[in-house]
Amino acid sequence: MDLTPLLLSRIQFAFTISFHIIFPAFTIGLAAWLTFLEACHLITGERIYRRLSDFWMKIFAVAFGLGVVSGIVMAFQFGTNWSELSRRTGPIQGPLLGYESFTAFALEAAFFGVLMFGRDRVPRWAYLAACLMVSLGTSLSAFWIMVNNSWMQYPTGFSLNPDGVFVPTDWSAIIFNEAVWTRFPHMILAAYVTSAFCVAATGAWYMLRGKAVQEGRTMAIMGLRLAAILVPLQIGFGHLVGDFVHDRQPAKFAAIEGRWNDQQPASEILIAWPDPNSERNVFEIAVPYLGSIIGSMSLTSMERGIKSFAPLDRPPVAIPFFAFRVMVGCGLLMLALAWVGTWLSFGEAILKARAFLIATALSFPLGFIATLTGWFTAEVGRQPWVVYGQLRTADAATPFLTTPDVALTFALIAAVYALIFGFGVLYISRLLRAGPIPAADISLYATNPKRPLSVPGASPGVSGAAPSGD
């Protein structure tokens, strides 16, 4: 495969956006989790909720900062590498993404400072309200991003000018796009589940280490019980998203299913090795009839295969096929962990279930992997279109870029990201290792709301930092 500027631009975008989504996926969920902890604290008055909230607040701050920094590069890339896309769809994507960044900044300005600074300066109900507003703000931010992406997946409410510019004619059709109402909850739930498993895994880890066992147990149980409800809900919304893809993006659906030829009734391929050269699966395990049931809720329906689409309109098969299966696999693993954990949590059994705790402690990447592979499925599966059915990815790139141009910027961005995210992850791991500290000490640690990376107490080289772990 030639390394064309187009391909490199796509890889660069995939790299920066994959890096970016890790942090929002974490902070959207954490913001909700912090709100939940504050509410528990306010209602029950138990000190442990306050300790947990203070502990996760510091981690939230670092992740939030990294999300903001990596998000800025995203915004600029629309113009730098995809100038045709921004010229033609700017009248629609510009305002949507504008609202996203305006919302995020308005929120940061107003309430993030209260969260970081205001613990002792505002009444407890106001602090809870600030948590709620930050949580609402991160979700709103995600909402605008999902509206924008859903419009690209299923463009509505526009007319095309002779010069190829998309002119918005009906904003409510764009915002209340039918794709948004399944894909937005799917993303929000993904963030909640990801955070729930990070919390549960941290808790399980503390229980195993015999350190901060009380806090660890509370974290593990709360995270697992929350996941026990959220994961099935997420699978349900995932199915609805699948229905949308089946009806509106049949080529993507066929690629996900690894179905090369039309089939009636269709079988469901569990695992296979799709070979694009011979346009068939070299090996496959399939369940008869299940494909028609999943696709159309019938035993007899005809389901389309990838070869029924013109070669020019076909997405790659292997990436959506495998990414989808990894996502579903992670989801099922999380479902099993959450349900077993919830079962064990009613009683004292969870304290002795070492194998289960080890599995839970190791489960923290599952949510991130599922989120990333879900996005790989959605974004690779809609190729070769950037605006589905309207604008091809190949026609959206900046026309004059050369391979060395893009290679240079890609190397630059990758180096800078590696440097700062290396340090960011180091900080988070130090905070996690240090564990929750008694509430009385917390007022000693002041931090700056506008620069969350300056979270004190866990820095290399600062004497008197939080006690190191092992």
Add this chain to the structure above:
Amino acid sequence: MITFWASVLGLAILLYILLDGFDLGVGMLFPFAGGEAERRRMLASIAPVWDGNETWLVVSAATLFGAFPAVFSIILSAFYLPLFLMLAGLILRGVAFEFRYKATVSRPIWDFGFVAGSYVAAFVQGTAVGAIVQGLPIAHGQFTGGALSWASPFSLFCGLGLCIGYALMGACWVAGKSDGTLRDFCLRVLPGLMAALLAFLLAVFLWSLEIRLGVLHRWIERPVMLLCPLVGLIAFAGLAACVRRRDARFLFLCGAMIFIAAFATLAGSFLPYILPFSLTLWEAAAPLSSLRFLFWGAGVFVLPLTLAYTLIVYFIFRGKMVGDREY
């Protein structure tokens, strides 16, 4: 609607130049200040505000994308390589604020990132303005040049000029915020910077007339424009008087007035062109339905809020610094 969004864009860009201008300038002066104590105090003088200042870059970019997508697409692709350099510079600069205090052995790396990031960002911005004044190759609403067509003697000269200008504002800001050796340092570098900036502004004005005689017609059509250089000259005189009397109170105000005058001169010379002389504001604007949609949320609600927030932060952190880390 178009006028409204053009004003918002102008205001956002002007605020960005004024606000991030001085903190980039502080980064440029950073290596020349005496010892670690002076450096810490220089950082402390911008620590509470620098990231709020950079917010205006994002506001400018978001406004450009939302209201003038044609320009967004042209400018961002035309400055492909320098823009990525600028982003890398701004990111390194941002993290340096934190990491230099956490690091033990790696402090020189973060200091280098802070200084280099400041120079690169200022230079790229100046170069971009120069290249836009000179005119970008555009056909059918698309940029038709290559990855390096922004580079010309004129645009590079403008990059250098903006570095001088930002450094001047940085010196004004720090002088107003500090006393003792640090203030003496600022007052010592100011005369040189002033002379350099004045020479640059004159040279760039003559040079741009040579490149674009058309500008002269606009000045004849709009004699009111002569006020701008006049205000600039008065500000220069005020600055000189302040430096001579070692009075730091109005230094920054004078420095800012020079920039406002230069910005107004530039805007007055080219309006209604947003990209001289190929694309007017009216041609570049998004359809009315987009502008209206943006107006009723972002224009009426979010922008005033952000402005108010900026004012509040500057009000809280007004006056001289007390400690060397006042946040």
